[in-house]
Amino acid sequence: MIITVTLNAAIDKSLSVPSFRLGRRHRTVDQTTMAGGKGVNVARTLKTLGQPVIATGFAGGPTGTRIVEQLTAESILNDFVRIREESRTNTAVYDPTNGQQTEINERGPAVSSTELELFRDKLLYLARGADIVAFAGSLPRGVDTDIYAGLIRDLRSSDVMTIVDTDGDPLRHAVRAEPDVISPNILEAEELVGHEFNDEEDRVIAVREMLALGSREAIMTVPDGCVACVLVDAVPTLFRVMIEPREAVAPVGAGDAFLAGYVAARYEGRAPSECLRFGVACGAESTSRLGAGLVDPREIDKLMGDVEVRELAEPAEVP
Ligand SMILES: Nc1ncnc2c1ncn2[C@@H]1O[C@H](COP(=O)(O)OP(=O)(O)OP(=O)(O)O)[C@@H](O)[C@H]1O
Ligand SMILES: [Mg+2]
Known part of the structure; x- marks a missing residue:
């Protein structure tokens, strides 16, 4: 459960x-x-x-x-x-x-x-x-x-x-x-670690910093996927997961759909990289639907092949 x-x-x-105009009376359609x-x-x-x-x-x-x-x-x-x-x-x-x-x-x-x-x-x-x-x-x-x-x-x-x-x-x-896991977006992550990220290397270092702050695993969602440091056979392992950003009908709630997808895959016992892949596919799918938390599982399956998962080499030490 x-x-x-x-x-x-x-x-x-x-x-x-x-x-819609301020100061006027309207009817909803x-x-x-x-x-x-x-x-x-x-x-x-x-x-x-x-x-x-x-x-x-x-x-x-x-x-x-x-x-x-x-x-x-x-x-x-x-x-x-x-x-x-x-x-x-x-x-x-x-x-x-x-x-x-x-x-x-x-x-x-x-x-x-x-x-x-x-x-x-x-x-x-x-x-x-x-x-x-x-x-x-x-x-x-x-x-x-x-x-x-x-x-x-x-x-x-x-x-x-x-x-x-x-x-x-x-x-x-x-x-x-x-x-066990935190899953902030970029702005939330910048606030947490206390500095802005200028490039990809900064983002990778940031997920390591989140582990140093106390979380066992950390995932930072970004508009084109996520950067994560998760345990693979108890070893912290860095991943960059990417998807081509889509023209979003409703971007609000993509993070919630990501989280649900990631949790669903964890619950099913899928491999760590596949949990990230499924989360990103769910986040992306949700952007084509008005209404938070709405996704179509068939469309998610179709998107799975469009998600690229790369394991990254260790970055420089956390400052
Ligand atoms: N336009 C898009 N096209 C494809 N995937 C997207 C798009 N926007 C978001 N996603 C996916 O959804 C996931 C979550 O995105 P994001 O970091 O924007 O969440 P968020 O800011 O927490 O959103 P919210 O708090 O509104 O739910 C990411 O993994 C990302 O890949
Ligand atoms: Mg969010």
Whole structure:
């Protein structure tokens, strides 16, 4: 079983509004509403890929009820802690006449210490039957930025693999708790290691630095694939995985699809390089679909041959 953790789950509302202008009244020509938040998107992709997954996190108020109902309607198993404050709704306005998208993300609920404790108990309970726990996304208000770090430490005794996709302080703390894998994008990775990357060599050194910070394995997603340092027979091994960038219909959520694909392949016990290849194919496929976490498994299979996986020689020592 795979568990995805979404502490700041949301209802993602997408409105299509032709000739959208500030200060005017509009009618939508199309609209969709989906449960969202990064971990929820990862769970959706995992479900589509046929993997056993339970989505957990916080859900509050009528919006929280809607999140749970939407997941249940999609047959995505879920077990959220119900909280007093209302979960967020994120609204995206898409203008089909010029392709521009405007997003308004709500601030999100505050979570109390009692609710946090309930969540911790639930996660430890769920983890007893799990192989992988994926933490993804931002934090709600009132939660310390070291929460992922604490949960990773709590899970250490339960023999599950932990993987983290977040940014800023939550990522900085999490990496010190020695998770199995982190999967930042370039900007998140630059912030984590504390400097910008100017070339390919910098990126390779950066994934080594992420291991030095505490993660057992590190994957940095880049628009044309990923750079990774993962264990092959317990030996840290560098890979550069590449795919020709496609004209994206919807690039948002590619990282979530990557993570889901990578986790699915790990769960199936595929070779490390093949896990990376599958993740990149999933990320690429997701860019052709509006709606986070949506992928077509047949299209992913077709893309697998377009992904090039290269093992790299050791770079210079980490400075
Ligand atoms: N236009 C594209 N064509 C092909 N593959 C893409 C494209 N955009 C992203 N990908 C793939 O998706 C994966 C994740 O991409 P990226 O680093 O952009 O994620 P991200 O910034 O975390 O996205 P998000 O946080 O919105 O989910 C990468 O492995 C990349 O190869
Ligand atoms: Mg991301």
